[in-house]
Amino acid sequence: GEIFRSPDPNGKSLDMSKLRNTSLTDYSLTIDGLYAHTWYDIRIRVRVPNADREELWSNYTDFQFQTRPKIPDRPPRVDIGSFYVNSHNDIVLYWEQLPLEEQNGNNSHYVVSEVRNEHNATIDCSPSEISLIKAKFQNVPPGDLTFTIKSANSQGQSKEGSEIHVPARGKRFPPPQDLKKYSIDSKYKLKWAPPATRQDELVSYTVFWCESKTNYPSECDGPMSFRTVSSSQHEYELNNTKGFNIALSANSRDSSSGLIWSMCTASKSDEIGKLNPVWVSKMDATYMEIQWRLECMDTPIVVGYTLTYCPITAPKNLTCKPGTEIVKNITGTTQYNITGLTPYTTYKTTIAMFSKTRTGVPSDPLVNTTLEAAPTPPRNIILRKVTNTSVTITWDPPERMNGFLKNYIVWCNSSNFQVFDGIKENKTLEYKIEKLQTYSYYDIVVVACTISCSNKSETINVRTEMGVPDQVTTIAKVRYDDYTLFSWDPPRHVGGHLDYYEVSVKVTETGNRTINRTILHNGTKCWINRVCEKNWVEIELLLSAVNIKESPHERKIAGSAEREVLNASDGPRALSFHNDDLPSAIRSYPSCYYESYEHYQLLKWRNADEHSVILKSTSIPLFNNNCGLSTSSPLLYIFIIFIGLIGMVTAVLFLYKKCKTMSDIKVVLPDALNDINKDSKCPKEMIDGGVLRNVQIHRGEMRVQQDEQERSLLRNHMESSSSSTTSSTANVDNQSQCESHDGPPEEMMDSIEHQEDEQTSIESHDIPTQDVTFDVLQPEKLEDIQPQIEPQTHQVALCPGVNQYVHFARPSQGYTQLAALKVPIKTPMATETDETGISGYVTRKQLADFGQRM
Template identity: 30%
Template sequence: MSAKCVLLVVFWLCRLDEILALGWIFPKEPIYLEENDSFRMQCMLDMTARDARGFNSSNLMFYRADEVVPREQVKILNATTIELTVEHAVPSQVYAYTCKLNDTKGVGLRSVYIGHKPQPIKDFRCRTSSWKTMNCTFTPEPNGVKPHYELFFKMEPVLSNYSCELQQVPFSPLKQCIITIGYGYRAVSEIYRFTLSATNKLGTQVQEFTVNNFDVVVPDQPTECSIVNSTITSHSAVLKWGVLSKYENFKRTFRFEVKVLSMFHNQQWQIMDTTNIYRSKNDYQLSLNQLSYADTRYDVRIRMRTNSTVEDDDMWSNYTSCLFKTLSRQPDNPPDVADGIFENANDHLFLYWRELHEWQHNARTGFYYNITKLGPSGQIIEHFNRTRGMLQMRNIEDQNFTFIIHSANGEGRSFKSSVIFVPSKRHRPEKPEVDKLLSDSGKFTLSWKRPASRSSYGVTSYTVFWCNTTSNSPNDCHGSINFTTVAANRTSFELSGAGSTLNFAVAANAGILSSGMVWAACTATHKTDIGKLKTLWITEMLSTYINLKWKPECGDVAHNGYLIYYCPISAPRTLGCKEPEMSINVTDKSLHYTRLENLKPYVTYKIEIAMYSETHIGPRSEPLVNTTREAAPSPPRNLTLQSVTNDSITLSWKAPEHINSGKMSYEIRYNNDTLRYSVEDPNSDVETTVSRLNAFTLYNISVRALTIGYSNASEQLTVRTRVGQPEKVAQLSSTVNGDSNLVISWRKPSDTAGCVEFYELKLKTEQTVIYKHRGNECQLRQENCKNAGTKSYQFLVRAVNVIRNDSKFEDLSCEDRWLELQNRWPNLVTQSTECDGGGMDNRASIFTQLEGFELVYGPWSDPLASWCTKEETLSLKSTISIVLLIAICVIIFFYFLKMKHICQVKVIIPDGLNDKSSSGKPDILGSGGRIIFIDQSSNHAPSIGSLKKEIFGKEQNQCLLQSSSSSGCGESVGDLSGHDQRSSLEYFSNGGAFEDDSTSFYDQEAERQDLHGFSDEPSDMIDSQMDNTEGIPDFESNGESRSTDSPILSEVKPKPAVAALPLTVSSGYVPAPVAVNPTRAPVSSSGYLQLSTLVNGGGMMMSSDVFSKSANAKMPATPISGYVTHKQLSAYGQHLN
């Protein structure tokens, strides 16, 4: 069922094509013809077709491709048909004919093929690649009627036929047949016979080909290419290679190709002679002899082919390569020289020689020329080594010299040498005079005049020299010098194709003698015969002018003056003028200098000079290029304000018209400050921002450029920065005016950053209220302080600026800005002097935002506090404070009097105890706790000795009064005072009064002594020697010493020293005052406290009148003496009171 459906669809499509067609072309099949045959073709229009209605055969036409065929080849047969007739048809790539209706609609298409019968193939060949496959190829002939090819082959003795499929070689017109092992190829079969048939519509061609399989084998490339290292020399080496073992029994031999290449062969491979190849089975050797270059790396390539009659290049295998390097050796030859190849100018001698080529160095490094200078007698004077072909010697003597030149390298010198003989001036022939050096399109003609006839030496020849040059110096050679010998009867020399810029010289020779070289100073052309200047230089150059000098060396030219051409150039390489060329005419030909003025700083100029005559202008000299000095630039242009904020200004400007330097920077000046701005490209426009500016400040801004100096300043811009945030208001102050109102005042911020339209005052009590105020002070009404719930106030102030995103408003002055704000919001700020009025309502705030205004608030000031108190409370507190103060003063006064009386206590010693009074105990206690000694040496001297014995008889180990810091009885009071620096009041009083009995260690110890008595053991001994009174330190409560010239010690002047009395203190008692020799200092033994210590540092000073009063004080009936307890001493004081 499905097959029937497919057939119906195909049939329907065919019928649809016929229904849609506008007509037919006859014949209905393609046309195949041979060249020069004729054919006819008809086109019939289907008049019943819908698109053909209204048309006839006159509307039909044939087209070949897209071109209309000639009208004479088409004729109308009837109303529906036309006919095309083509005579002597020729082949064509496109031979399709189309019949069209009304030149647009196609009626039908027919192909026509014009060709010929198949022709014999001429390039059939086969190649066998390594006995793996056989590839046979041929090129099909061009034919308009494309033939079909078939290839068959058979092998002898096997006669079976094989068919080989033909394929198109990619990207090639060739067809190929590949026969592989398993599909008909046999390596052992020698003869293959091929049959190639070609068939097309016009005929058939059959050809037979016989191929010898062994003759067409393309072998594999040679293997193991190497150089035997032991055989490498500076000019030879032995090459080794091999072939695969499968070729060992091959019935054909092989041919080899060996070629070498070095860096000096100019990419031309050198084929080596292979007739002397040595073979050992599959190994081969060849000696590479006569290698031209020493110390040179060689690339060796080897390939092989079957030795057969087939000579095509595709029979060769691929190359095998290897590298080696020859050894170095000393140079083979010295440099070439010629007669007269020297120049003697004044005392300078120049020698030249033709430099060797690099390949002649025979070493890649270390090459040089060795020159030996010999004197007139042949003695060696000096040796020179040079790497170039010239030697210059200064201050040469006028005598005969011989120079021997060798070429040398690290291996040694050349065996041969070249000799230059320089005769003394008296032995030289006269120099020739250069007449002209003409140049025309690369052809040079040098002419000279013969030397003067007065010379005794006859000229036998001339030597002409030339070399390339890159400078204006006539004797400077870039590279090697060249020379040739010219016969004596000639006075000119021509040279072609040697270069565009050459220097020439000529020398006259007489045998071995020579005049030396004479250089041609300038070159002229045949068109003008006016020379070309070679020597010009700059003598001075600044930023705006150049001083130029030149030297006219072509004396043979009759010129009238000089033309100097100059212009600024874009680049030294191109030398093209970027501005119109300027010129200066120097009409005085004897003037050889000029100044080029009005030049631009830091611009590269090209300068050329040409000589001119009445009829011609000579060639220009080689360009002299130099750059003028730098200078200060012109001012920056078009300084423009781009934007402004409250702390920055953005500027832009164009680069100066004349930069006059290679590097440039800018200096931006704003008021008294400057800012340096560097740029990478001096020619680029600049846009930058000046930041860290003060708000609402007027700035005068200008810019100037800097190279080696500053330019003039640009036009000045005056810009005011925008309003910013004001600074913090300083500390507030308050006063009370006559109405008892509190006045809060403040100062304007140091940096307002704007106009400060108003201030905001924050009043903080139980609730916070903010007022807006215009002035710098306001009053707080007294009624606010009478509020029962209010105890204190805090005041804070901040400044407020008003800004608007409108340049017109921002440019107004402060007065105009305030008027504008008042007109818009009359209730913006209170006009009252009180702190409790005014302020802007919510509607005004919203309107401010809608109008584009913005309030900029400064920080709040430090708070100012104020307290509200009742008047009666304040009066009561004042009265209580005064009463307390008076009471404290009275208590202090009475305490002072009491302490004063205690310090004036005097102990009267009974006569029976006078012997103890000399024991060093103090007589009376001076002010400040000082012990005052009374001179009693006349009365108590006898008793001192008995007292000493008595004291030493006491028990010395009893320690009744030890300080908290002592550890035994052996420590002295001096030690105690050193360890415990407590004041005497710490021992003498407790809490501002006398010590309580229950806490006094002295009282406890005294009671113990009363119960048990004194110990019989000896007391501690102290030093027997005492210092003079002048050395006694006066210890204050802080342990510091006072000098002997203090006011206290000066009350009683010490007498001359008396024998020292050793002093001990019995335990359990406080020593009572006793008079001793004032020349000795009292010393207390360890464990006892001197009375002076008890009051030391207490601040109680005894004056002389007090002392006199104490001396006359009323004595008790029973005075105390000796050692007493604190209770006894206190009771005694109470009695005195």
């Protein structure tokens, strides 16, 4: 009989020596060495004894069965170097997967059952990723670690486990060098070099490989396999047409380097292509960093690189300038720093790979311009012209611009001036520095600027020519009896040697005759007698500082090139009087008015050079005296003050009389309005210019006295005009009304209602002394009155007037429009406006005239 294991198509003969018959028709056979959880196909046939031909065998009788599952018999196979550690201390463990027949059940997988540290203590460390060939742990703590891996299925884990020891980083064995993987005739060959150190401890190498569908190293799509080779072997060949990723570990007795993956697969031929890509990663004014990336297939065969660079002739001409091409051989790196370049210069760069036997074609040229830098200093600084306030210089452009020249900066001591004109032309430039101080020293340098400025040029030291000194600003005066001693400080900026001071004297005499003279002084003090001479009207002294700009001509008087310095012991300075006449404090100083010995010495020195230039400062007043005013000034001042006091007193008296006269003027009112102020029937405190101010007045507190004469006149007038009456108007009389702003009292409103109900004649009767109230006046039609503004609330109190007629006064603003008041009071009224009557807006003047006519 034969037995077939699924899915193996090749059968295996059964050992029929173990066949037992239990009866004439029943047989049994024990089959050993089967795999758990595996399907088997058993085929049995028979033949007669001694039948040796194939056709004498019967047909097969077959049947299938599956063995029972169980836990795996063993853990996965590992090696001392079955681990990989990256720079983040992530650990990847690799093992060899169990073959199918050894999985012993469904759901075959692998478990990292235990992790122990260097102290053999179990730590909690679970894999972030686990598959059939590897397990990954992230951010593992440093130190020695030991991992236990077991095989497992649906029945459980294997009893034994495989251990992988991962040494700490410092304890790992050094890795092998120069891994290169070649693909040769459908075979893979791995070559390497021994570790750089500890070669005497090297025991073996382990080659790992796995199927991969990508070129990314450490990626495996199939089972992991490995094989250990001796330490003397440095290459390994795989006979397989499939794609493989291959790794290598170097092992000692107790440590390993772990897996080192071969990054690229190269062809065995020596053909080298063109390097691509190449780029500039960094660039400055004087250096350029070039980087490139080597294709994976070229890595095993490339030995080094040839770098060529040079400045080009023109932007559109990539030819190197003659004699400027530089060639560098580079190995062991994929970047290079080119130094010593010229700023703001365009360079061409190429790189070519070379192997042991040949050199590849150069890469596409890189054309880059270095950055700008400071130029070299300007050259040939020359002083062209110097005046007392300006300096003119010229210079040549820098030898190397090193960029786009933006401007020059001319430094003159601490001041600087930017120059833009002429910078585009490569020619000599000229600049005039103006507004300088006279007779002053200046240090001048020039710098050129692109993106930054150059070092300074050579320094020019120059002094401006002599100029006009500043005017004297500080003068002190000290009196000694009739004399005044003047002293002054030198000008703030002398602008030269400050050869002497000049006092200009102007004397005005009687008859408007003027005397002018100039006195020269070597010092800063002089005196003057304040007492004027007999015929002097005015004397004025002006002070100025003087510089003498000498000419190059010869002087007329020998020995006069140097000024003689005079001392106090040289003799009297004034030539027209004796020093004994002066106060002792001023005897050693010259006169401001009279020529001294010092004056003549200075004059002699100045006149020795006929072509010298006198530079005199602005003059300032030193002394001024009005001789006529000086003798009579006290009396004149007293006279002026006296006249002023008299004028002030006169003005005060005039104003007083004027105000007194104006205060005696009285106000005269018309006779018809005099009763407003004279009526004693209204309390005095209620009357204020004819208007009652007391608001708490009731009708019952007053008695209306009738004036028979006025009542008769009014009746006659009203009867003559009654025939023309067509509407009710308010009768306006020369009444005295008292107004306040508190509203009309109720007594007045009641009185109006009472008069309306009586319907009596127009004759006026005595009004009894009782409280009179008034109703609020209402127009007959609401639409007849359209108020323009909100009426003010008034309280009206009544006092008897001259004719004893009392009317209600409607609140108003200034004037009262009588036609708008329709008060149903039957009293005498003027119905028409004629020559004797009034209507509409009325003023006090109209009321007065109307009263006189009545």
